[in-house]
Amino acid sequence: MAILKIARMGHPVLRRPAEPVTDPGASEIKRLIADMIDTMRDAQGIGLAAPQVHVAKRLVIFHVPDEGTDEESEDDPSSGPRPLTILINPEIEPLGEERTLDWEACLSLPGMMGMVPRFAHIRYRGIAADGALVERVAEGFHARVVQHECDHLDGLLYPLRMTDLSQFGFVEELRHAAGASGEL
Numbered sequence: 267m268a269i270l271k272i273a274r275m276g277h278p279v280l281r282r283p284a285e286p287v288t289d290p291g292a293s294e295i296k297r298l299i300a301d302m303i304d305t306m307r308d309a310q311g312i313g314l315a316a317p318q319v320h321v322a323k324r325l326v327i328f329h330v331p332d333e334g335t336d337e338e339s340e341d342d343p344s345s346g347p348r349p350l351t352i353l354i355n356p357e358i359e360p361l362g363e364e365r366t367l368d369w370e371a372c373l374s375l376p377g378m379m380g381m382v383p384r385f386a387h388i389r390y391r392g393i394a395a396d397g398a399l400v401e402r403v404a405e406g407f408h409a410r411v412v413q414h415e416c417d418h419l420d421g422l423l424y425p426l427r428m429t430d431l432s433q434f435g436f437v438e439e440l441r442h443a444a445g446a447s448g449e450l
Contacts, residue, residue, distance in 0.1 A: 267304045270319040275375050275423055277320075284315075284322045284419045290354045290393045295325070299352055299395050302327050311373045313411050315418030318374050324355045326392075326415040330408045344387075345406035353392030353400060356416050361387040361403065368407075370414060370424045371437065379440060381433035382424045384410045 273279050287295060298321060306314040306327060313328035332347040364386040371379040388409045391401040404412055414424060428434055 267300045269308045270301050270305045272305065272309060272314075272318055272373050273320055275425075277374075279317050279320050279322055280374060280418065280421065280423060282322065282421045284317050284324045284421075286324050287354045287393075290395075291397055295323075295354070296395070298323070298325065299327065303350065306373075309373050313415040314373065315415050317418050317421075324419045326353050326356060326412075326419065327351065328353075328411050328415050330411055344403045345408055348408055351400065352395040353390070353412075353416075354394070356390055356392035356412075356419070358413060358416055359389045360385040361389055366406075366410070368410060370410070372414070372424055374418075374423060375425070377436050377438070378434070379437050380425055380428050380435070381430060382410075382414075382427050383429060384413050384427070388412065390416075 289295065298316065298319075302314050302316065302319060302325075305319060306312075312331060313326065316323045316325040327350065328348075329350045330346070330348040362385070365383045366386045367381055367383050369379050370382045386409065387403070387405045389401070389403050390412050391399065394400050417424070417427070425431070425434055
């Protein structure tokens, strides 16, 4: 396996829609998935899209870490932790108009973060690495991660989703300001 170079904001591969994967079982796709997993883990990320590693294909990987889930989320897999998930040619369907606002960061914008609105409840589907259909309902952080990664497949980075650019900046500066004001 290999650690791949991550494209940063401004690179053309991040600005254009990715092409569908025509053969999910192809050896080059299996190799790409393995390399993306190694790259994501090396970068200490929770998700990665193929365009972020300079491959304009509709493929994402992610996991949703256990961040001290409460009793409610332990009984609800739509909002709790998720193991490593591979989605080939994913599709997202919003389940309602409700949106939530929360901080996001991205491996393609190192050291930066912003406050991004996302649909609160979604259904997503795609093809797993073994060719099986994956279809899940997600909410909370789980839904946010899926939407963030799938945006990469449409040439969108999270700042393009932001409605208030005063809530966008370097992580260190935002945390420093939060320490002074008690917000973040």
